[in-house]
Amino acid sequence: MVTHPVRRPRTLGMVCPPLDGRYAATVGDGGARAAILARLWEALSREPIPGVAARTVEGDTLVVRLGDGRELRGPVPEPFTEPAPDLAVAAGGSAYRDPGGLVRHLGLGERLAVELDDSVRNLALARAAQPVPDGGPPALVRYDAVGLEQCVVDGHPVHPLCRTRLGMSEGDVRAYAPEHRPTVALRVYAVPERDWLSTGAGLPPRLLVHPWQAEHVLDRYPHLRPTGETVPARPLMSLRTVEIGPGWHVKTAVDVQMTSAVRIVSPAAVRNGPVVSELLADLGRRAGLGVMREVAAGAVLVDGQPCRSLAMVRRRAPVPAPGTALLPLAVLAAPSPATGAPILTEAVRLGYRGRPLPFAADLVRLLLPPLLRLLHRGAALEAHGQNTLVLLRAGRPRRLWYRDLGGVRLSPKRLRMDLPLYGDLASDEPEVLRTKLFAALTVVLGELATTLTRAYGTDPDDFWRLVAATLRETAREVPEATELFGPTLPIKATTAMRLAEDPIEDVWTTVPNPLAGLR
Numbered sequence: 001m002v003t004h005p006v007r008r009p010r011t012l013g014m015v016c017p018p019l020d021g022r023y024a025a026t027v028g029d030g031g032a033r034a035a036i037l038a039r040l041w042e043a044l045s046r047e048p049i050p051g052v053a054a055r056t057v058e059g060d061t062l063v064v065r066l067g068d069g070r071e072l073r074g075p076v077p078e079p080f081t082e083p084a085p086d087l088a089v090a091a092g093g094s095a096y097r098d099p100g101g102l103v104r105h106l107g108l109g110e111r112l113a114v115e116l117d118d119s120v121r122n123l124a125l126a127r128a129a130q131p132v133p134d135g136g137p138p139a140l141v142r143y144d145a146v147g148l149e150q151c152v153v154d155g156h157p158v159h160p161l162c163r164t165r166l167g168m169s170e171g172d173v174r175a176y177a178p179e180h181r182p183t184v185a186l187r188v189y190a191v192p193e194r195d196w197l198s199t200g201a202g203l204p205p206r207l208l209v210h211p212w213q214a215e216h217v218l219d220r221y222p223h224l225r226p227t228g229e230t231v232p233a234r235p236l237m238s239l240r241t242v243e244i245g246p247g248w249h250v251k252t253a254v255d256v257q258m259t260s261a262v263r264i265v266s267p268a269a270v271r272n273g274p275v276v277s278e279l280l281a282d283l284g285r286r287a288g289l290g291v292m293r294e295v296a297a298g299a300v301l302v303d304g305q306p307c308r309s310l311a312m313v314r315r316r317a318p319v320p321a322p323g324t325a326l327l328p329l330a331v332l333a334a335p336s337p338a339t340g341a342p343i344l345t346e347a348v349r350l351g352y353r354g355r356p357l358p359f360a361a362d363l364v365r366l367l368l369p370p371l372l373r374l375l376h377r378g379a380a381l382e383a384h385g386q387n388t389l390v391l392l393r394a395g396r397p398r399r400l401w402y403r404d405l406g407g408v409r410l411s412p413k414r415l416r417m418d419l420p421l422y423g424d425l426a427s428d429e430p431e432v433l434r435t436k437l438f439a440a441l442t443v444v445l446g447e448l449a450t451t452l453t454r455a456y457g458t459d460p461d462d463f464w465r466l467v468a469a470t471l472r473e474t475a476r477e478v479p480e481a482t483e484l485f486g487p488t489l490p491i492k493a494t495t496a497m498r499l500a501e502d503p504i505e506d507v508w509t510t511v512p513n514p515l516a517g518l519r
Contacts, residue, residue, distance in 0.1 A: 351395025
């Protein structure tokens with residue numbers, strides 16, 4: 001494993017020489033390192049990290065005190081903002097600019113340090129691949145739905161492992177990652193019928209395999225026969241989920257750690273997907289939300305059980321009509337290829353004559369009521385920037401869509417039905433249901449508020465006041481809406497999760513609530 005960013009061009013040049021100089025420049029200016037360090041510093045400022053004993057603010061400096069008496073000092077974190085390229089955290093008489101180096105100094109484990117090293121390298125690679133703004137057509141006009149998803153360069157806005165892809169080489173990242181806009185050739189494998197499980201509408205015993213998986217995993221299963229056929233596909237924001245044609249997505253298994261988890265397709269996902277998406281589609285219609293249905297799934301049986309490395313899910317997706325654009329909420333903060341400004345500025349210009357707050361008000365009114373209605377009825381959606389999409393017509397938000405069911409929690413008690421679910425999707429605990437939704441909204445709304453301020457200089461308080469107005473109106477119908485006015489909001493503690501014994505079990509922390517006092 002290469003662990004020092006400046007070494008990367010030695011192999012990068014063999015993959016795609018034109019990026020060598022741009023990659024070195026991106027690493028050299030410290031932007032990628034600083035972006036990951038800022039996310040790590042945010043985590044140290046709020047998450048239950050082992051060894052952290054206390055936190056205090058002295059002017060514009062955050063002081064993190066460790067249980068062994070050491071101190072860390074750095075600027076007070078500003079979530080969702082691009083840090084200065086020379087960002088550093090002072091510890092033990094040294095200034096740490098490299099997040100992996102800081103983690104090694106703190107003794108938090110080599111695993112996390114290596115994951116951070118990889119995130120820095122891949123973020124630098126992603127930024128180096130982006131074109132200079134060309135003054136051409138807006139992204140909302142020039143790109144289809146997949147092209148818009150591929151505008152997201154930096155990944156998760158608060159996760160330090162936002163671009164971690166452990167197990168992939170530089171060439172793999174260039175060939176398969178969405179920010180590099182590749183076309184991927186899925187390989188088709190014939191599966192003996194006795195070894196095939198299919199759910200939902202059913203799939204023939206032919207497994208669509210991601211090329212990385214075919215090259216690194218499939219040789220362990222010689223009974224699966226390559227047909228020689230391939231299916232051209234384009235990756236969505238999630239590298240392993242691809243569009244294989246208008247209106248059709250396929251989630252593939254890729255045994256690579258991306259952000260916090262290895263991206264297999266679990267037996268629970270194979271069995272739950274069609275059932276849960278049909279239920280949510282029905283609930284969503286009544287709540288004002290579209291759900292992309294997982295119509296079928298399939299998995300190879302190994303020793304009689306679905307194999308998580310040999311599985312797929314087929315999903316139906318809407319095809320935007322002319323004059324409309326369908327995009328994940330995270331795309332709104334991504335840079336426009338035309339101007340370099342956030343893509344939401346294109347919608348504001350197109351639909352609102354440059355007035356950002358009316359755009360924000362319409363988006364919030366589209367987003368919050370249906371999610372809260374579903375929560376009230378027993379379906380808590382983990383509505384984050386990747387799986388929650390907005391349909392824009394002439395720049396104006398017109399419809400909300402949801403996809404990817406792994407983060408959903410369903411309450412059999414509230415839904416008044418027995419749910420034939422596998423895994424951990426079922427819960428009647430009110431706190432579990434609320435936290436699942438509220439924590440995702442913390443990030444979505446926080447990023448939107450900060451992006452508006454960055455692009456237009458808007459006062460964040462004005463944004464939160466319009467959010468509060470929507471919540472007050474929604475509370476007449478959904479009492480849970482008032483709970484978003486508490487003193488704090490939950491947020492997923494992603495770094496603490498990576499340090500936990502079970503790194504995929506949810507860990508939560510809290511942040512001050514900008515809605516407090518606005519009820």
